[in-house]
Amino acid sequence: MLFRPNPSSGVPIYLQLMEQVKHGIETGALRPGEQLPGIRPLAEELVINPNTVAKAYRELEHEGVIELRHGAGAFVSMNAGAKKLTDRVRAAQTTVAATVEKLRARGVSDEEIRRLFEAELAGLRRPAGGHGG
Amino acid sequence: MADALAIETVNLRKRYDDVEALRGLDLQVPRGSICGFLGRNGAGKTTAIKLLLAIARPTGGEARVLGLSATSDAESVEIRRRTGFVSDDKDLYDYMMVDEMVRFTAAFFPRWRADLADRYLRKFDLPRDRRVRALSRGMRTKLALLLAFSRGAELLVLDEPTSGLDPAITEEVLQAIVAHVAREEMTVFFSSHQIAEVDQIADRVVIIDRGQSVVAGSLDELRERFCRIQLVFDGDAPAAAFRSPGVERVRRQGRVLSILSSAGSGGVLDEARALGPVSSDVVPVALKDIFLETVATED
Amino acid sequence: MLWYKAWCETRWRFLAGFVVLTFSACGTVLAYPRVMELLRTAPQIQASGIIGREIREAIEAARDYRGYIWSQAFRQNLIQMWTLFAVMIGSGPVFGQASGGGTLLTLSLPVSRRRLVGIRAACGLAELAVLALAPTLLIPTLSPIVGRSYGVGDALVHAGCLAVAGSTFFCLAFFFSTLTNDVWRPLLAACGIAIAISIAGQVAPGLACYSIFPVMNGEVYFRSGSLPWLGLIASAAASMLLLYGAAANAARQDF
Numbered sequence: 001m002l003f004r005p006n007p008s009s010g011v012p013i014y015l016q017l018m019e020q021v022k023h024g025i026e027t028g029a030l031r032p033g034e035q036l037p038g039i040r041p042l043a044e045e046l047v048i049n050p051n052t053v054a055k056a057y058r059e060l061e062h063e064g065v066i067e068l069r070h071g072a073g074a075f076v077s078m079n080a081g082a083k084k085l086t087d088r089v090r091a092a093q094t095t096v097a098a099t100v101e102k103l104r105a106r107g108v109s110d111e112e113i114r115r116l117f118e119a120e121l122a123g124l125r126r127p128a129g130g131h132g133g
Numbered sequence: 134m135a136d137a138l139a140i141e142t143v144n145l146r147k148r149y150d151d152v153e154a155l156r157g158l159d160l161q162v163p164r165g166s167i168c169g170f171l172g173r174n175g176a177g178k179t180t181a182i183k184l185l186l187a188i189a190r191p192t193g194g195e196a197r198v199l200g201l202s203a204t205s206d207a208e209s210v211e212i213r214r215r216t217g218f219v220s221d222d223k224d225l226y227d228y229m230m231v232d233e234m235v236r237f238t239a240a241f242f243p244r245w246r247a248d249l250a251d252r253y254l255r256k257f258d259l260p261r262d263r264r265v266r267a268l269s270r271g272m273r274t275k276l277a278l279l280l281a282f283s284r285g286a287e288l289l290v291l292d293e294p295t296s297g298l299d300p301a302i303t304e305e306v307l308q309a310i311v312a313h314v315a316r317e318e319m320t321v322f323f324s325s326h327q328i329a330e331v332d333q334i335a336d337r338v339v340i341i342d343r344g345q346s347v348v349a350g351s352l353d354e355l356r357e358r359f360c361r362i363q364l365v366f367d368g369d370a371p372a373a374a375f376r377s378p379g380v381e382r383v384r385r386q387g388r389v390l391s392i393l394s395s396a397g398s399g400g401v402l403d404e405a406r407a408l409g410p411v412s413s414d415v416v417p418v419a420l421k422d423i424f425l426e427t428v429a430t431e432d
Numbered sequence: 433m434l435w436y437k438a439w440c441e442t443r444w445r446f447l448a449g450f451v452v453l454t455f456s457a458c459g460t461v462l463a464y465p466r467v468m469e470l471l472r473t474a475p476q477i478q479a480s481g482i483i484g485r486e487i488r489e490a491i492e493a494a495r496d497y498r499g500y501i502w503s504q505a506f507r508q509n510l511i512q513m514w515t516l517f518a519v520m521i522g523s524g525p526v527f528g529q530a531s532g533g534g535t536l537l538t539l540s541l542p543v544s545r546r547r548l549v550g551i552r553a554a555c556g557l558a559e560l561a562v563l564a565l566a567p568t569l570l571i572p573t574l575s576p577i578v579g580r581s582y583g584v585g586d587a588l589v590h591a592g593c594l595a596v597a598g599s600t601f602f603c604l605a606f607f608f609s610t611l612t613n614d615v616w617r618p619l620l621a622a623c624g625i626a627i628a629i630s631i632a633g634q635v636a637p638g639l640a641c642y643s644i645f646p647v648m649n650g651e652v653y654f655r656s657g658s659l660p661w662l663g664l665i666a667s668a669a670a671s672m673l674l675l676y677g678a679a680a681n682a683a684r685q686d687f
Contacts, residue, residue: 007332008419012356040315047308049167049336050315055353115414122360122398122415149686188539189686206544206683214542224536227529228440240433241541 002037004046013048017056022065025076026089036066036074139164139199139288139320140185146193147180147344154180156344157194162322162337164287167314169331170324172341173428178324179221181341182292186218199287214242217281221292223273227266231259231276235283244285253279253309271302278306282313289313291323295330303327307334328421338420342428348395352420359418360398364390364410371408377401382426393418393426434548437538438555441529442521446559449517450566456513457567460505461574467494467504497580499654501571506590506649510567514594515601515626515648517563521556522605523619526682530615539687549679553606557599564595593650593660597667600644601626603674610681 002024005016024030036042039057043050057074060066067075103113140162147155155177162168172178183189185198187209199215201208225234235254239245254261257275259268268276274294281289294310295303311334314321325331331338331352338355340348348355358379364370370390375383379396390410394401398415405413418426471491493499526549528535538548568591575582601622608618633643646652647663 007329008421011417012353013332014353043315044308044312047304047311047333049311049334051166051336115416118416119414122417183687186540188536190684210542210544213540216540218536218540220536220540222533222536224534226437226440226534226537227531237433237437241543 002042002046005048007048014052014056014059017053018060018065021056021060022089025065030076032076032078034076036076038073137163138197139166140168140197140322142181142185142194142196144194145181145184145191145196147177147184147189148192154344155184155191155194158341158344159346159349160339161349162320162339164320165318166337167310167321167335168323168337168339169335170322170339170341171326171328171331171424172324174326176341176428177344178341179292182218182290182322182324185290186213186216215287217284217286217289219274219277219281219289219291219294221296223270223277225265225273225277228264230262230264231268232261234265234276234280238280238284242284242286246283246285250279250283253282256309257305270297271299274298274302274306275309278309282309287318287320289319289321289323291321293324293326295325295327303330310334328424332420340424340427347427348423355420355423356417358397359393359395359423361416361418361422362392362394362398362401362405363414363416364392364405364408365412365414366390366408366410373404373408375401375404377404393422434543434551435555438552439559441524442556442559445517445520446563449513449521449559449563452513453510453517453563453567454570456509457505457570458574460501460509461571461578464497464500464578464580467500497575498582498586501582502590502649502651502654505567505571506594506654507651511594511598511645511649514560514563515598516623518560518598518602519605519619519622519626521559522602522622523609524615525613526552526606526609526678527687532613535613535687545683546679549610549675549682553603553675553678556602556606560599560602561595564591564598568594589653589659590650593653593664594648596664597644597647597660600667600671600674603671603678607674607678607681610678610685 002017002020005013005020007013009016021030021036025032030036036057037045039050039053043053046053057066057068061068061074064077067077069075100113103116104110108116138161140160142158142160145155145158145160146153158177158181160181170178170181180189184191184196185203187203187206191204196203198212201212203209203212226237229237231254235250239247239250253259253275257272257279259272259276259279265273265276278291278294281291289310291310295306298306307330310321310323313319323335335352337351338348339346350358366388368388370385370388372385373383373390375392377394377396377400379394380392380401381395382391382393384391390408392401392405402413402415471494490503493503524530525532525535527538527545539545541548565588568587569584572582572584572587604625605618605622608621612618629643630645632639633645644663644667647660647667650660652658652660652663
């Protein structure tokens with residue numbers, strides 16, 4: 001179910017894993033209460049560092065997306081937090097889709113759109129008054 | 134009793150005749166990490182590795198492996214008892230058969246794990262009665278890895294483990310390394326030319342250039358620290374000097390100024406505002422670019 | 433296991449030497465009747481100079497069987513070929529195969545370099561001892577075939593002299609092997625020295641008594657029945673010095 005992260009993409013592998021888990025939850029591939037693969041087997045299967053998997057799981061637990069039960073493994077959270085997350089993400093998905101459509105209609109390329117979003121997330125400030133030619 | 138560091142070198146130097154292979158290398162590899170060791174050909178990777186195992190002796194500085202000194206004869210024997218090493222050439226005895234090599238190696242390691250040796254023989258599909266000289270390159274590498282994995286070592290030192298291997302065997306080898314590390318308490322220090330594989334399985338990286346360490350840290354930390362800031366100007370880009378700490382490279386191309394920073398984007402962006410760019414972009418940098426930008430090129 | 437490895441790395445040279453030397457010893461014994469005939473029918477040789485002297489000596493010595501064996505086998509065939517094999521077995525990378533392969537593997541084992549050197553040297557010396565004993569003991573065994581007898585005691589003494597004194601050549605080649613990673617350079621250097629000593633001994637008879645070759649062929653024992661103690665001790669000391677030097681070199685070498 002989880003496919004191999006892309007090591008050369010510049011996005012840390014643990015973030016890619018977290019994204020995949022969250023995406024899996026939204027789309028219903030992972031149900032609340034379902035068990036996730038163990039850290040070691042997952043690392044072996046994806047051929048990535050076990051510490052990376054561990055970090056992804058820790059961060060997901062921190063965000064309330066999954067629960068780490070001592071001795072038993074990692075499980076998708078049962079609570080409404082996960083559901084709220086799903087709803088919130090679904091709503092966000094609609095907004096993003098609309099924005100992307102609008103930008104495409106203006107002739108902005110997909111690559112530029114991606115960069116704009118990444119730059120925005122990286123927290124830059126645009127000086128007032130101009131756009132690139 | 135255990136040091137936090139599996140490998141530690143301080144100002145390690147090595148001179149061969151009139152060539153200084155290592156000029157003060159400082160290395161720290163924490164226990165339990167998988168550390169990739171990147172560098173150009175001739176940067177000093179193999180030399181550093183040989184010094185760690187006392188296969189060669191340093192001309193200056195210190196090297197400690199698993200808390201033991203690599204320059205002491207007695208302690209270096211103990212280092213080799215607790216370390217699994219695979220050389221660049223996957224050095225083996227050509228005249229021995231596969232199972233002879235296993236029995237030979239097993240005799241030197243009191244913590245030899247016969248169960249692991251058997252498992253890897255089956256997993257790698259190595260023919261027990263074939264002589265080493267008749268093995269293909271991929272099989273030699275797998276045998277050398279098997280001998281390193283099965284000796285109950287705390288540290289694995291691998292010099293370009295996947296060099297010369299096709300992508301399928303490369304993946305097998307990486308998988309074997311990851312699986313082994315997942316099951317046993319282990320530190321791995323491996324040198325490589327393949328940046329993608331360091332990205333994939335390492336959690337720390339050290340980049341060596343001309344005998345010194347130029348970049349070191351956890352991969353996640355590096356990905357957060359390094360970024361590229363692109364500034365576009367109305368007219369020609371100014372020849373500005375950026376005084377923020379961590380500015381590694383500044384390139385001017387027409388109306389674009391491209392700055393590589395190893396200390397985040399904040400400082401650079403602050404300085405950049407004074408120059409009045411028309412737009413600014415912060416882009417993450419892949420390990421490959423970090424490597425290419427921090428090692429010396431012909432210019 | 434290190435003994436097994438050292439054996440594996442020198443076994444072909446050893447076996448070649450074994451075959452060559454035992455054949456040579458056989459040949460020497462079995463040629464005796466023929467040689468005796470030739471000597472009886474040949475007139476007195478009037479050649480002068482070194483060669484002439486040698487020939488006259490050989491004829492003189494060969495008057496009896498024991499002398500024949502000494503002059504043909506110990507002073508000539510066996511000693512020359514044994515020395516060659518001693519140098520061959522002592523040459524080559526100390527830690528790995530002749531091609532250099534296996535060196536890094538050996539050095540990455542949890543064994544001190546001194547121990548590695550010691551075992552490799554000991555294995556070589558043991559092989560050379562066998563190479564000295566086997567053909568030598570063949571002589572008393574085969575002599576009855578030509579109707580003669582040769583004392584086992586004599587054979588053992590000669591084998592001992594050969595092995596103990598001659599081991600210096602092995603140690604010399606071994607020492608040179610710790611200076612380079614080649615197979616050929618130590619071999620040629622040690623051979624060169626052996627040939628030089630041999631020539632010096634013939635050209636300057638005054639120096640001949642200091643040469644190692646008479647010790648190796650047990651000349652003193654042959655002529656007077658007493659062992660060449662001084663020579664044996666001196667060569668044993670030289671051997672040990674060379675091995676000590678080899679170990680010191682090997683400990684410092686970078687690979």
